[in-house]
Amino acid sequence: MxxxxxxxxxxxxxxxxxxxxxxADSHTLGWSVPIIGDLLRFTLVYNENxxxxxxxxxxxxxxxxxxxxxxxxxxxxxxxxxxxxxxPKEDYMSRFGIVFIIAGAxxxxxxxxxxGKVVDFIDVDFPxxxxxxxxxxxxxxxxxxxxxxxxxxxxxxxxxIAKKVPA
Numbered sequence: 001m002x003x004x005x006x007x008x009x010x011x012x013x014x015x016x017x018x019x020x021x022x023x024a025d026s027h028t029l030g031w032s033v034p035i036i037g038d039l040l041r042f043t044l045v046y047n048e049n050x051x052x053x054x055x056x057x058x059x060x061x062x063x064x065x066x067x068x069x070x071x072x073x074x075x076x077x078x079x080x081x082x083x084x085x086x087x088p089k090e091d092y093m094s095r096f097g098i099v100f101i102i103a104g105a106x107x108x109x110x111x112x113x114x115x116g117k118v119v120d121f122i123d124v125d126f127p128x129x130x131x132x133x134x135x136x137x138x139x140x141x142x143x144x145x146x147x148x149x150x151x152x153x154x155x156x157x158x159x160x161i162a163k164k165v166p167a
Contacts, residue, residue: 006084006095010103017107017139024121024138032123043123045136048116066112073109077102093154100147107140 024044032043048065060068084098111118120136 006099010099013103013143014107018110020139021119025119039125041123042121043136045120046117047120066116069112073105077105091154091158094151097147097150100143104140104143
């Protein structure tokens with residue numbers, strides 16, 4: 001596949017993330033709307049920290065969270081691009097996985113640069129699980145999760161093919 005297809009997927013994923021966050025952010029703080037009963041709600045929250053509200057920036061408290069996460073995101077995206085380039089051209093799954101991870105990372109970076117925190121609004125309940133409710137998230141977080149899943153599937157397929165095809 002040609003590189004423009006990967007770029008197009010990243011741009012569309014980033015645009016969808018930002019459009020949905022602008023929509024969510026345009027409402028009053030704290031709103032919550034049931035979509036599928038109590039299973040799925042849209043609830044606006046702002047996250048100044050990392051995934052699951054972890055605070056890795058406490059390692060360097062003198063550095064603002066925006067600079068900390070911005071630097072981390074740029075380093076991760078540069079590393080992801082190098083990894084993308086090292087993958088075989090036939091490994092579409094892993095390549096699309098990297099594209100989704102980069103789009104998700106950039107989506108949350110855009111929020112941090114724009115308002116200093118990440119807009120989260122997807123509120124899901126998994127009954128009888130570890131959390132009372134799953135932590136609220138956004139499309140960028142979903143893109144990262146989908147990307148990791150695609151990379152795992154891609155690695156499994158590559159391993160399977162390597163076993164079946166004699167060297």
